[in-house]
Amino acid sequence: MTIVADEFMRDTTVAEIRCAGAERFAPVAASAAGFGPLLQVDGVTLEYRTGDTIVRATHRVGFDVHAADRFVLLGPSGCGKSTLLKAIAGFIAPVEGEIRLDGRQVRTAGPDRIVVFQEFDQLPPWKTVLHNVAFPLLASRSLPWREALERARHYVDKVGLSGFADSYPHQLSGGMKQRVAIARALAMQPKVLLMDEPFAALDALTRRKMQEELLALWDEVRFTLLFVTHSIEEALIVGNRVAVLSPHPGRLRAEFNSHEFDLGSIGGTAFQSAVKRLHDRLFESDVDSAGTGRAEARR
Ligand SMILES: Nc1ncnc2c1ncn2[C@@H]1O[C@H](COP(=O)(O)OP(=O)(O)OP(=O)(O)O)[C@@H](O)[C@H]1O
Numbered sequence: 001m002t003i004v005a006d007e008f009m010r011d012t013t014v015a016e017i018r019c020a021g022a023e024r025f026a027p028v029a030a031s032a033a034g035f036g037p038l039l040q041v042d043g044v045t046l047e048y049r050t051g052d053t054i055v056r057a058t059h060r061v062g063f064d065v066h067a068a069d070r071f072v073l074l075g076p077s078g079c080g081k082s083t084l085l086k087a088i089a090g091f092i093a094p095v096e097g098e099i100r101l102d103g104r105q106v107r108t109a110g111p112d113r114i115v116v117f118q119e120f121d122q123l124p125p126w127k128t129v130l131h132n133v134a135f136p137l138l139a140s141r142s143l144p145w146r147e148a149l150e151r152a153r154h155y156v157d158k159v160g161l162s163g164f165a166d167s168y169p170h171q172l173s174g175g176m177k178q179r180v181a182i183a184r185a186l187a188m189q190p191k192v193l194l195m196d197e198p199f200a201a202l203d204a205l206t207r208r209k210m211q212e213e214l215l216a217l218w219d220e221v222r223f224t225l226l227f228v229t230h231s232i233e234e235a236l237i238v239g240n241r242v243a244v245l246s247p248h249p250g251r252l253r254a255e256f257n258s259h260e261f262d263l264g265s266i267g268g269t270a271f272q273s274a275v276k277r278l279h280d281r282l283f284e285s286d287v288d289s290a291g292t293g294r295a296e297a298r299r
């Protein structure tokens with residue numbers, strides 16, 4: 001069954017599964033009742049316009065992210081995950097619906113939302129690790145030089161790269177470069193950290209290690225994370241909540257609570273059954289897909 005934004009329950013005061021008919025793996029942990037969501041994606045439709053062609057990337061997607069959530073967007077290639085992150089980052093405006101951060105409509109990019117991408121080449125190669133991490137703090141005038149370097153050093157330490165503070169990106173492995181990108185993002189102390197398949201290009205062992213490190217960092221810093229992946233296993237490990245999107249154009253199909261799982265859960269019965277349920281939801285046929293496909297028609 002396809003779940004559209006219109007079918008959502010409107011109570012946003014507690015962290016609960018909000019899709020009509022959505023499945024849940026565990027009783028939902030009520031987050032501080034009375035606290036509103038930090039990020040609200042409300043019936044958001046996103047489109048690309050090239051000449052007279054319109055490509056609809058997402059259709060009326062809605063979800064809430066609460067402070068310190070590790071919220072995962074899981075969906076097949078082309079379902080609009082990256083586009084949603086770009087819209088939340090403020091690079092693209094919705095054609096329908098609204099995105100709100102702390103109750104304020106998102107209209108432009110800002111230092112309160114930082115994106116970590118999949119690519120290893122997101123670091124200026126002429127800057128050392130330390131200066132890469134300090135650079136956005138200086139460019140956004142968030143901190144003066146000395147404090148920026150201090151904070152950068154703190155986060156370089158946090159991601160385990162203190163011995164490489166003076167190295168250049170070309171001297172680092174892919175995993176190390178991603179650690180620098182994460183340190184750089186966290187150093188900005190954004191309200192929401194947006195990660196677009198940050199570990200997808202890493203080998204399996206490094207990917208596992210990075211997931212472990214990200215969770216350890218979250219345990220320490222308690223940042224709010226919006227994480228995109230198309231790996232079911234990664235979604236369950238990294239997320240405390242997982243939103244499943246349909247194929248292109250992305251619609252919200254279901255939302256799952258996954259806070260009980262971590263790297264130690266892999267292989268266990270509960271984890272395997274959760275993988276199966278997410279898999280079934282991900283691969284179920286979408287009765288509406290023929291209709292929504294028309295959104296791509298030339299105008
Ligand atoms: N700049 C663009 N111009 C036109 N169409 C685009 C553009 N970027 C993405 N699209 C289209 O929007 C849809 C969603 O793309 P998007 O990159 O958001 O998907 P995704 O879920 O991130 O996929 P993947 O898992 O492969 O990264 C796709 O149909 C894609 O072709």
Ligand SMILES: [Mg+2]
Nearest residue numbers: 081082083196
């Ligand atoms: Mg993408």
